[in-house]
Amino acid sequence: MGAPPNHNRPCGICGQRTRLLLDGLFDDRFGAPGAYAILQCTNCGLEQTWPRPAASELKELYERFYNAGISPDSAYRGLRERFFSSGLYRLWLQWDGDMGFHGRQGAGRLLDVGCNEGRGLSLYADNGFQVEGLEMNESAAALARQRGFRVHTAPLGQFSPQEPFDVVVLANVLEHAWDPVQMLTEVRPLLRPQGEVWISCPNAASLWRRVFGRAWVNWHAPFHLWHFSPKTLQKLLDLANYRIITINTFSPALWVTQSICLKLSGKAGGRNRLIRCAPLIALMTLTIKLFYPPFFHNINRQMAGDCLIIVAKANK
Numbered sequence: 001m002g003a004p005p006n007h008n009r010p011c012g013i014c015g016q017r018t019r020l021l022l023d024g025l026f027d028d029r030f031g032a033p034g035a036y037a038i039l040q041c042t043n044c045g046l047e048q049t050w051p052r053p054a055a056s057e058l059k060e061l062y063e064r065f066y067n068a069g070i071s072p073d074s075a076y077r078g079l080r081e082r083f084f085s086s087g088l089y090r091l092w093l094q095w096d097g098d099m100g101f102h103g104r105q106g107a108g109r110l111l112d113v114g115c116n117e118g119r120g121l122s123l124y125a126d127n128g129f130q131v132e133g134l135e136m137n138e139s140a141a142a143l144a145r146q147r148g149f150r151v152h153t154a155p156l157g158q159f160s161p162q163e164p165f166d167v168v169v170l171a172n173v174l175e176h177a178w179d180p181v182q183m184l185t186e187v188r189p190l191l192r193p194q195g196e197v198w199i200s201c202p203n204a205a206s207l208w209r210r211v212f213g214r215a216w217v218n219w220h221a222p223f224h225l226w227h228f229s230p231k232t233l234q235k236l237l238d239l240a241n242y243r244i245i246t247i248n249t250f251s252p253a254l255w256v257t258q259s260i261c262l263k264l265s266g267k268a269g270g271r272n273r274l275i276r277c278a279p280l281i282a283l284m285t286l287t288i289k290l291f292y293p294p295f296f297h298n299i300n301r302q303m304a305g306d307c308l309i310i311v312a313k314a315n316k
């Protein structure tokens with residue numbers, strides 16, 4: 001399946017010309033229709049999914065496909081919930097890495113943007129934070145409120161909290177944003193003067209992306225609209241007037257497992273069933289982690305791990 005030609009698709013950061021990097025991508029996670037490509041800016045290197053669905057289309061795609069058909073009592077979800085609420089999960093975070101900032105102890109006010117059903121809110125609260133969530137999906141927000149949390153459903157730009165936050169968490173959120181610079185700009189007034197934004201997202205400069213090609217789990221078309229590298233995310237933060245405090249990468253064993261499954265069983269145009277088979281995924285993830293060769297840690301240190309972790313502060 002060929003991707004449509006990419007004339008006149010400017011870069012989302014600098015507005016310069018883009019070139020076609022990869023085509024023939026499809027939604028292998030949820031089975032939404034359509035073929036997608038990845039375009040790269042010829043100037044700044046930012047990568048984007050193309051065609052980028054219109055905001056109204058995206059809303060419909062999320063409602064129809066995102067996690068749809070995975071019933072709340074499915075074996076996959078049941079196992080996942082039990083794991084996340086167990087002490088085993090905290091051990092796993094220390095061993096494998098922490099893309100959701102779920103292991104960080106601290107104090108002060110924390111806002112989780114895109115808090116979903118509030119699983120992260122429970123963990124942040126256990127770690128010492130006073131937590132609130134922001135979630136556009138009303139039914140997910142309702143579930144988080146049932147867990148006892150304060151969850152807002154206002155769009156980020158219209159949200160005005162009673163007090164600013166010490167931490168705003170954007171865990172695997174920015175790559176979904178229609179306009180990531182705008183999202184970061186809208187976060188700024190929510191922060192206290194020394195407040196931090198904690199960002200995690202897939203790393204487009206990851207070694208795994210080169211190893212797995214089209215089967216890399218983090219293309220996640222059409223839901224991931226942007227694919228950031230350390231370099232392009234730095235540019236984005238500059239534009240929104242933040243400075244980076246720390247930047248790291250790591251390679252979650254789950255993501256490597258999912259990419260292997262997509263590589264083994266990927267068929268154009270369909271939802272992949274292998275990555276929904278919870279016992280298989282759990283076993284593979286554990287096995288991969290056990291046999292992680294030590295040189296993989298060097299890859300992470302060279303900023304070529306699969307997940308980017310950034311702590312940033314707003315400039316005055």
Ligand SMILES: [Zn+2]
Nearest residue numbers: 011014041044
């Ligand atoms: Zn650019």
